[in-house]
Amino acid sequence: xxxxxxxxxxxxxxxxxxxxxxxxxxxxxxxxxxxxxxxxxxxxxxxxxxxxxxxxxxxxxxxxxxxxxxxxxxxxxxxxxxxxxxxxxxxxxxxx
Amino acid sequence: xxxxxxxxxxxxxxxxxxxxxxxxxxxxxxxxxxxxxxxxxxxxxxxxxxxxxxxxxxxxxxxxxxxxxxxxxxxxxxxxxxxxxxxxxxxxxxxxxxxxxxxxxxxxxxxxxxxxxxxxxxxxxxxxxxxxxxxxxxxxxxxxxxxxxxxxxxxxxxxxxxxxxxxxxxxxxxxxxxxxxxxxxxxxx
Numbered sequence: 540x541x542x543x544x545x546x547x548x549x550x551x552x553x554x555x556x557x558x559x560x561x562x563x564x565x566x567x568x569x570x571x572x573x574x575x576x577x578x579x580x581x582x583x584x585x586x587x588x589x590x591x592x593x594x595x596x597x598x599x600x601x602x603x604x605x606x607x608x609x610x611x612x613x614x615x616x617x618x619x620x621x622x623x624x625x626x627x628x629x630x631x632x633x634x635x
Numbered sequence: 636x637x638x639x640x641x642x643x644x645x646x647x648x649x650x651x652x653x654x655x656x657x658x659x660x661x662x663x664x665x666x667x668x669x670x671x672x673x674x675x676x677x678x679x680x681x682x683x684x685x686x687x688x689x690x691x692x693x694x695x696x697x698x699x700x701x702x703x704x705x706x707x708x709x710x711x712x713x714x715x716x717x718x719x720x721x722x723x724x725x726x727x728x729x730x731x732x733x734x735x736x737x738x739x740x741x742x743x744x745x746x747x748x749x750x751x752x753x754x755x756x757x758x759x760x761x762x763x764x765x766x767x768x769x770x771x772x773x774x775x776x777x778x779x780x781x782x783x784x785x786x787x788x789x790x791x792x793x794x795x796x797x798x799x800x801x802x803x804x805x806x807x808x809x810x811x812x813x814x815x816x817x818x819x820x821x822x823x824x
Contacts, residue, residue, distance in 0.1 A: 543639055553647060557654035565723050568661075572719040576657055604718060611721055626651060632644040 541627035546594055548625065551579060552587050556622040559597060559614035567600060567611035588612065596621055666716035667778075668820040673708055675812030677701045682755070682805035690751035728769055735765040752793060752800045759789040759808065781815050 547556050554577050562568060574584050591597040596618030600611045614622070639647075684697045717725055739761040748754040763786040770778030785808060792803035 548639075548647065550647075550650060553650055554654040557651040558658040561655050561658040562720075563722065563724065567721040569719045569721075572661070576661060577654070609718070626648070629639070629644040629648050629651075632639055632641055633648070635641075 541624045541631055543628045544621050544625040546590065547596070547622060549587070551577065551583065552591060553625075555584075555587060555591065556596065556614070556618065556625075559612065560619060560622050562613060564616075565613075567598075567613040570610035570612060573612060591618070594618075594621075661719070666712045668816045669712045670709060671812050671816030671819060673705060673712070675809045675814075675816060677705045678809030678812060679805050680809075682801045682809060685751065685755075686799065686801035686805060724773065728772055731768055731772060732765060735761065735768075752797055755800060755804060756789060756793045759804065760786060763789070777815075777819070781811075785811055 547553055555573070558573060558576060559568070570584070574581060577584065579587075588597060588599060592599050595615055598613045598615050600613070602609055602611065681694075681698050681701050685694050688694050688697075713725075713729070739758070742761065743754065743757055746757060748757055763782045766782030766785070767779050770776065770780075770782060788807050788811065789804070792800050792807060796803045
């Protein structure tokens with residue numbers, strides 16, 4: 540039986556993981572684009588990303604495009620597995 | 636162990652599906668509407684000029700100018716949307732279009748189309764091939780259907796309306812690209 544993941548279950552983090560899980564393995568989304576998609580503040584997104592990064596679920600890459608710093612975020616294999624198990628657990632609750 | 640009520644699970648799954656839908660559109664759209672509008676307008680202008688001015692060096696220069704503007708603006712659109720999402724698929728798509736450009740040029744050069752209609756047919760078919768390939772690459776049924784539909788319409792115009800083929804391509808071909816852009820803009824936002 541799949542287990543609920545408390546870290547992922549928080550609504551903003553759940554939406555972050557939902558969005559990132561749509562990316563291919565080598566794809567990364569820009570921080571500002573993710574912020575606009577989720578309609579959250581810079582600080583809020585950064586805080587939740589840090590928690591997910593500490594858990595090894597997301598990968599944050601800082602780089603430069605021209606002279607401007609940009610941050611790209613992707614999902615790790617562990618993050619994908621954890622998210623998919625969490626979704627399975629939610630579905631099992633509905634079926635029960 | 637966390638206990639979750641079914642209402643909470645349902646709401647969480649709704650959030651998951653809604654966010655995935657938004658993300659899918661972001662990934663799939665990638666400026667597609669702008670490309671479609673840009674090239675739709677270019678087709679309308681270029682083929683209209685060809686129909687009303689007749690094939691000749693003036694129209695050749697008009698096409699060269701329009702294609703140059705189209706290529707530059709396409710690169711700008713690609714650059715703008717490429718910043719949002721880093722993807723090897725974006726590079727693959729760029730390489731598909733580059734290969735199309737090179738092979739398209741070679742095919743047209745060596746095939747030596749008999750007249751303006753044959754040249755238009757050949758170019759339109761090559762462009763639609765690139766649309767279909769791009770659709771397959773991006774797993775986008777929309778672009779595959781768009782490419783096939785335009786291929787059919789191009790052949791219908793070539794066979795049935797050869798006297799006004801350029802006008803057909805301006806209205807039907809360019810028009811379909813613009814309408815497809817409107818569809819993408821409304822549906823994928």
